[in-house]
Amino acid sequence: DIQMTQSPSSLSASVGDRVxxxxxxxxxxxxxxxxxxxxxxxxxxxxxxxxxxxxxxxPSRFSGSGSGxxxxxxxxxxxxxxxxxxxxxxxxxxxxxFGQGTKLEIK
Amino acid sequence: xxxxxxxxxGLVQPGGSLRLSCVGSGFSFTSYWMxxxxxxxxxxxxxxxxxxxxxxxxxxxxxxxxxxxxxxDDAKSSLYLQMSSLRAEDTAVYFCARSNxxxxxxxxxxxVCKMDVWGQxxxxxxxx
Numbered sequence: 618d619i620q621m622t623q624s625p626s627s628l629s630a631s632v633g634d635r636v637x638x639x640x641x642x643x644x645x646x647x648x649x650x651x652x653x654x655x656x657x658x659x660x661x662x663x664x665x666x667x668x669x670x671x672x673x674x675x676p677s678r679f680s681g682s683g684s685g686x687x688x689x690x691x692x693x694x695x696x697x698x699x700x701x702x703x704x705x706x707x708x709x710x711x712x713x714x715f716g717q718g719t720k721l722e723i724k
Numbered sequence: 725x726x727x728x729x730x731x732x733x734g735l736v737q738p739g740g741s742l743r744l745s746c747v748g749s750g751f752s753f754t755s756y757w758m759x760x761x762x763x764x765x766x767x768x769x770x771x772x773x774x775x776x777x778x779x780x781x782x783x784x785x786x787x788x789x790x791x792x793x794x795x796x797d798d799a800k801s802s803l804y805l806q807m808s809s810l811r812a813e814d815t816a817v818y819f820c821a822r823s824n825x826x827x828x829x830x831x832x833x834x835x836v837c838k839m840d841v842w843g844q845x846x847x848x849x850x851x852x
Contacts, residue, residue: 618786647832651839653769660819660842661761661769667828667836684830704769708823708837712783713759713771 619643619707623716629724634695638719640688640705649709652681652690655718656701664703665690695721726750726841728820733846740810740850746803746820746843753801754778757823759839760794760805762816762848770816773805774823788814810850817845 620643630636640650648668653661663672665681668688678693692699700723705716732744746758760772773784773794782794793806803820821839828836 648828648830649832649836651836653839655769658763658817658845660844661839662842663838663840666826666838666840667831670828672838672840702768706769706771706839709832711774711781712785713774715761715769715771718768 618712619646619710619714621705621707621714621716623703623705623719625719626717627720627722629722630695631724632695632697636692636695636721638690638703638705638721640683640690640716642686642688642707642709645685646707646709648684649707650681650683650688651706651708652679653704653706654699654701655704661704697723728822728841728843730818730820730843730846733818733848735849735851736810737852738811738850741806741808742810742848744805744807744818744820744846744848746805748801748803748822748841751822751841754798757825757837758794758796758803759821759823760803761819761821761839762814763819763845764813764816767816772818775803807848810848812850815848815850817847819843819845 650668652665655661759774791809820843822841823837824840825837
């Protein structure tokens with residue numbers, strides 16, 4: 618199975634900050650990598666797919682990059698509604714896996 | 725409106741069984757892979773299982789193999805998860821999600837699958 622590891626596990630930041638979250642795969646997943654946002658135990662929301670493509674309706678302050686085993690999610694200027702937990706997920710294998718999550722908190 | 729509605733959660737004793745359902749509307753259910761994803765209390769997301777259109781392929785996370793069965797009835801736009809031999813560690817909110825596979829020139833085989841529509845989740849509690 619492909620293991621996904623995110624860092625950091627938690628992060629404190631202020632409104633207006635630029636934030637980067639990293640995701641590493643245990644083997645190459647090409648660009649079959651997606652990012653989700655989850656708030657308060659509700660259903661996750663897709664932000665980025667194919668490593669760098671912005672899902673329709675998602676603000677442009679969210680961006681993704683990477684390929685192979687190393688990926689990043691960047692929020693260019695944090696807004697109050699961005700404080701949430703973020704997950705990466707690989708779909709290279711039909712047996713999907715998620716990273717353990719990164720909780721983004723207000724400083 | 726594209727949506728998924730999940731039902732069937734509840735309290736069950738260890739060793740018991742439960743069947744979850746997920747009904748899709750507003751899209752061509754028969755065209756999409758479908759998934760179950762769960763989240764234990766205070767924990768992260770865990771992909772559980774998925775199934776190809778018409779059910780010809782199914783995949784499971786190791787921890788549920790032999791105990792859970794994913795199935796679908798495309799005529800009813802419905803996805804199911806039959807859970808048996810339930811354990812305390814199966815306690816979680818269970819979500820269903822649609823896999824939308826789209827062209828992506830940089831992706832493996834030129835296609836990437838993204839879970840772009842999610843149901844609201846249903847809570848399964850395994851406890852005596």
